[in-house]
Structures are given as structure tokens and as C-alpha cells.
Amino acid sequence: MNYVSTRGIAPSLTASQAILQGLAPDGGLYVPEEFPTLPCAPEEMKGLPYQEIACRVMAPFLTDYTEEELRGCIDRAYDAKFDTPAIAPLAARGGLVYLELWHGATIAFKDMALSILPHLMVTAARKNGVTDEICILTATSGDTGKAAMAGFADVPGTRIIVFYPKDGVSAFQERQMRTQKGENTAVVGVDGNFDDCQTGVKKMFGDEAFREAVGKAGIRFSSANSINIGRLVPQVAYYVAAYVRLLEEGMLQAGEPMNVTVPTGNFGNILAAYYAKRMGLPIGRLVCASNENKVLFDFFRTGEYDRNRPFVLTTSPSMDILISSNLERLIYEIAGRDAAAVRERMAELSATGVYTITEEMADKLADFFGETATEEEVLAQIGRVYDEAGYVIDPHTAVGSVGACKFLAAFPEEAEAPMLVASTASPCKFAQAVCEALVIDADGLDDLARIDKMAEVTGIAIPAAVEEVRTAPIRHSRFCAVEEMKQTVAAILGL
Numbered sequence: 001m002n003y004v005s006t007r008g009i010a011p012s013l014t015a016s017q018a019i020l021q022g023l024a025p026d027g028g029l030y031v032p033e034e035f036p037t038l039p040c041a042p043e044e045m046k047g048l049p050y051q052e053i054a055c056r057v058m059a060p061f062l063t064d065y066t067e068e069e070l071r072g073c074i075d076r077a078y079d080a081k082f083d084t085p086a087i088a089p090l091a092a093r094g095g096l097v098y099l100e101l102w103h104g105a106t107i108a109f110k111d112m113a114l115s116i117l118p119h120l121m122v123t124a125a126r127k128n129g130v131t132d133e134i135c136i137l138t139a140t141s142g143d144t145g146k147a148a149m150a151g152f153a154d155v156p157g158t159r160i161i162v163f164y165p166k167d168g169v170s171a172f173q174e175r176q177m178r179t180q181k182g183e184n185t186a187v188v189g190v191d192g193n194f195d196d197c198q199t200g201v202k203k204m205f206g207d208e209a210f211r212e213a214v215g216k217a218g219i220r221f222s223s224a225n226s227i228n229i230g231r232l233v234p235q236v237a238y239y240v241a242a243y244v245r246l247l248e249e250g251m252l253q254a255g256e257p258m259n260v261t262v263p264t265g266n267f268g269n270i271l272a273a274y275y276a277k278r279m280g281l282p283i284g285r286l287v288c289a290s291n292e293n294k295v296l297f298d299f300f301r302t303g304e305y306d307r308n309r310p311f312v313l314t315t316s317p318s319m320d321i322l323i324s325s326n327l328e329r330l331i332y333e334i335a336g337r338d339a340a341a342v343r344e345r346m347a348e349l350s351a352t353g354v355y356t357i358t359e360e361m362a363d364k365l366a367d368f369f370g371e372t373a374t375e376e377e378v379l380a381q382i383g384r385v386y387d388e389a390g391y392v393i394d395p396h397t398a399v400g401s402v403g404a405c406k407f408l409a410a411f412p413e414e415a416e417a418p419m420l421v422a423s424t425a426s427p428c429k430f431a432q433a434v435c436e437a438l439v440i441d442a443d444g445l446d447d448l449a450r451i452d453k454m455a456e457v458t459g460i461a462i463p464a465a466v467e468e469v470r471t472a473p474i475r476h477s478r479f480c481a482v483e484e485m486k487q488t489v490a491a492i493l494g495l
């Protein structure tokens with residue numbers, strides 16, 4: 001199985017090479033040259049542990065990894081870092097089936113991919129004769145940096161350096177990062193905003209002389225961002241595992257379809273569900289749920305992608321996105337894998353912020369359905385789900401829950417199939433919004449006290465990850481000015 005760029009100019013690569021490369025040199029995203037089929041029917045996977053299902057789903061994508069290598073990566077990723085052996089358990093509540101993707105180290109869905117990516121990368125380096133240490137450089141607005149650090153912490157052959165805006169993250173997020181364990185992790189508070197951090201990191205990637213100096217020390221910079229195919233492939237596995245669990249529960253018979261709703265930002269998670277469908281998993285409709293930044297909702301309704309609009313800050317910040325990078329992979333598929341058609345549209349997007357698809361392309365989107373939720377609807381849904389089903393959901397999951405309910409109201413006949421909703425964060429991660437929705441008085445409390453109050457009122461368990469932030473000692477106390485980022489990296493790497 002080789003990987004080709006959606007822009008069609010960069011040469012094709014093996015899976016491990018594509019994982020090492022990240023973004024293709026022509027600006028495109030790597031996609032499998034064809035969709036593999038599931039190696040066995042879902043009903044034959046009943047009773048298997050998550051790790052085994054993941055191995056069967058990922059193997060046909062990662063054909064240059066030996067089975068032993070892949071198993072090693074999976075076993076090191078999906079271990080006791082997760083607080084349940086089910087890894088991604090289901091919760092059938094209020095007529096929907098929530099797929100809980102937040103049982104990992106940072107209690108949000110990015111752990112599903114970032115806990116395995118470091119192992120896939122190190123294995124890829126070994127396979128391709130790269131002996132350099134891999135150093136992940138990343139800027140974060142709070143969550144992704146922590147999830148990446150948790151994944152890379154103490155993975156031999158890797159280091160990670162995370163920059164965050166010193167006054168631009170919550171006190172809880174800062175504490176989460178500054179208590180991060182791992183001899184190979186470094187965290188730096190920058191005297192600037194998130195854009196400054198991101199620009200600083202981009203400059204280092206583009207600084208040939210600096211890369212050369214770093215290379216002489218046996219270190220190679222890399223990024224862990226969400227367009228890496230090594231983040232997408234592991235996400236396909238949990239949709240297959242969810243289907244298998246529904247069979248086990250008797251909520252589905254072999255071959256019957258399930259529908260899927262995904263609260264969406266960068267379009268990675270829902271694209272993984274589409275890949276699962278293309279592999280032959282019986283998925284009916286794919287409901288793409290947006291918050292008030294509803295570029296994708298409009299796109300699915302009109303066929304026009306238009307990022308020219310005000311950026312709205314919502315209670316689901318991980319979905320506050322106007323350019324959904326992974327959508328390019330879907331455009332490539334609906335364009336009949338015509339890379340020129342993709343190049344044209346991506347050029348329009350960067351020049352004008354708008355592109356449209358042809359009617360023929362739109363016809364291939366029949367399985368997708370866009371929905372959107374206002375802030376008011378999100379808070380009301382958190383309240384309703386708790387009142388009616390005794391289940392507490394976070395604002396991102398609530399966007400999905402609203403989307404699923406709107407879809408089912410519009411197409412009542414679809415209610416025959418189970419509706420899976422990707423639950424992307426623990427309510428503890430967004431306690432402020434949840435307290436507001438449930439009318440829990442938490443005014444004047446800090447994040448940790450607010451979580452305690454919410455747990456006390458609702459009876460939900462506080463994840464170990466939260467307790468750890470409370471008690472772990474501060475390990476990182478580096479700060480720098482925007483123009484000192486490069487020197488700071490040099491100092492951390494001992495250059």
C-alpha cells in the first residue's frame with residue numbers, strides 16, 4: 001500500500017515514509033492509493049479486545065510495518081494510560097449511543113491518535129534508516145500540546161518541545177502542561193499570543209541553517225499535527241470496534257447499518273468514519289456537526305466552502321476552526337481522485353477564502369449530512385441529556401448530540417439504525433460550561449474546585465488525569481520572549 005499526495009505532484013511513499021514526512025512537499029495530504037477492505041467481517045471480531053481490532057483495521061493501511069511492529073505500537077499506546085480496558089467504551093443514553101473517546105491521558109479524543117503516533121514514528125524512523133532523534137516542535141493554544149506531550153513522554157528516540165502563550169491558556173491547562181512528566185519533554189511559556197508561538201515554530205522549521213546545526217547534533221525536527229496519516233489511520237479503528245460492540249450488545253445484527261454523528265473541527269475524526277465506511281463497515285449516514293463556526297454545515301448544504309466570516313469563540317473551542325484541513329482528503333475522493341481539481345480549489349481557498357464543488361462532486365456526498373448547534377442549543381442539550389438520561393456530556397459532545405437529534409427529527413425513518421455519537425471530551429475538561437448548563441453554582445471557584453462541585457452534584461467519577469494535575473509537582477518553569485524561541489530550543493537541546 002502506497003500513499004499519494006492529494007495535490008498529485010509529490011512522489012508516492014510507503015506508509016512509514018508518509019508518517020515521517022507529515023505534510024507532502026507539494027502542500028498536499030497523503031492518502032492511501034486505494035481503500036483496503038476489512039480483513040474480516042465485523043461479526044468475526046466479536047469478543048476481541050480493542051487492541052486486536054485496532055491491529056486488524058490498521059494492518060492493511062500500514063503494510064510496510066510487520067505485524068510484530070504494529071502490535072508493539074498498539075500495545076504501548078492503548079495500555080494503562082487509559083482508565084478503562086475497553087479503551088473506547090459505548091454509553092447508550094437517551095436514544096443515542098455515545099462512543100467515549102476520552103479515557104486517555106488528557107481526557108479528550110486526541111489521545112486516541114497521539115498515544116500511538118510516537119510509536120509509529122519511531123518505528124518508521126528505524127525502518128527507513130533514520131538514526132536521528134526525532135524532536136517534535138509544537139505551538140499550542142492549550143490542549144493539543146499537552147496531548148502530544150503525554151504521547152511522546154519517555155518514548156525512546158524522541159523529544160518534544162511545546163510553546164504556549166503564557167497568558168493565553170487557562171490556569172488548569174497551564175498546570176496540566178507544567179506538571180508533565182518525561183525526561184524528554186520541555187514546556188515553554190512565551191510572552192506573546194498563540195499566533196506568535198505558531199509563527200515562531202514555523203520559522204524554526206523553515207530555518208535551513210538552524211536545521212542543519214540541529215542535524216549535526218543528530219536531531220531532526222518533526223511535527224505531530226492532525227494531517228499526519230499516522231493520526232488518521234488509528235482513528236478508523238474505533239469506529240470498527242464500536243460496530244463490533246453493538247453486535248455484541250445485540251443492538252445490531254450482522255450487516256445492518258449504524259449511523260454516525262461527529263462533532264467536527266478539522267475534519268479528522270469524521271473522515272476516519274468515512275474511511276471505515278469505504279473499508280466496508282456498514283455505516284449509513286455520516287452527520288457532520290458544527291458549532292457556530294458552521295463553515296462545514298454551509299458547505300454540505302450549498303457546495304460552497306467559504307471561510308470569509310467572523311470567527312466565533314464558543315464553549316467548544318477545539319471546534320472553533322474556519323479551515324478544516326482534512327476536508328481536502330474528502331475533496332480528493334469526490335473529485336474522482338483528480339489532483340488537479342484539488343489543487344485548483346486549494347489555490348482558490350488560499351487566494352479568496354472560497355471554493356465550490358461541481359454537481360457531480362456533490363452527488364458523491366449523499367451519505368454526508370451537515371448539522372449545526374448554537375451556543376444556546378448546546379447548553380440546553382447538556383441539561384436535557386442529564387435530566388432525561390442521567391448522563392453528563394461536555395460541550396463538544398453536546399454539539400454532536402444536538403446534530404444527531406436534529407438529523408433524526410428530519411429523517412425519523414433513520415431511527416431504526418443505532419446512532420453513534422462521537423463523545424470527544426470528558427465533561428471534567430469543560431466543567432465551567434457544564435456547570436452553567438446544569439445550573440450548578442460554581443462562581444468564584446477555580447477549575448479543580450469546579451470539577452469537584454460538578455462531580456459532587458452529578459455523581460460522576462473524577463478521572464485520574466484530573467487528580468494527577470492536582471497533586472503532581474511543577475516540573476517546567478521556562479519562559480521566553482517571542483524573539484528568544486530559537487535560542488530556547490538550542491538551550492534545551494544542549495547545542
Ligand SMILES: *Cc1c(COP(=O)(O)O)cnc(C)c1O
Pocket residue numbers: 108109110143263264265266267268269270318319396424425
Ligand atoms: C479536536 C477536537 C474535536 C474536533 O475533531 P476534528 O478531528 O478536528 O474534527 C472535537 N472535540 C474535541 C474535544 C477535540 O479536541
